[in-house]
Amino acid sequence: MEHYICKLCGTEITDAEGIVSYSNFIDDPRDPLYEYSGSSFHKVCFQTWDKKTVFEKKFQEFIEEARNVHEKITGQKIDATELLKLLFKNKKK
Ligand SMILES: [Zn+2]
Numbered sequence: 001m002e003h004y005i006c007k008l009c010g011t012e013i014t015d016a017e018g019i020v021s022y023s024n025f026i027d028d029p030r031d032p033l034y035e036y037s038g039s040s041f042h043k044v045c046f047q048t049w050d051k052k053t054v055f056e057k058k059f060q061e062f063i064e065e066a067r068n069v070h071e072k073i074t075g076q077k078i079d080a081t082e083l084l085k086l087l088f089k090n091k092k093k
Pocket residue numbers: 006007008009010011041042045
């Protein structure tokens with residue numbers, strides 16, 4: 001397993017089961033949640049994070065937006081999971 005540092009508490013995540021990871025989905029550096037996109041968290045830290053709801057909502061909006069764009073371009077609907085694979089296929093695991 002790669003070396004992951006929890007963005008919220010700053011300590012290493014050693015338990016593969018206890019990790020929450022988000023792809024880089026916020027492009028705007030002025031966004032207050034920008035630094036958290038593309039980060040990993042302890043599941044426990046993430047669950048109790050005060051910005052969790054906003055962060056998750058923003059991620060959902062990003063997915064919806066990307067799905068709309070994909071549908072417009074290809075004329076086909078796409079599953080959120082498939083979409084994420086497409087979007088981040090260049091990112092190494
Ligand atoms: Zn943590």
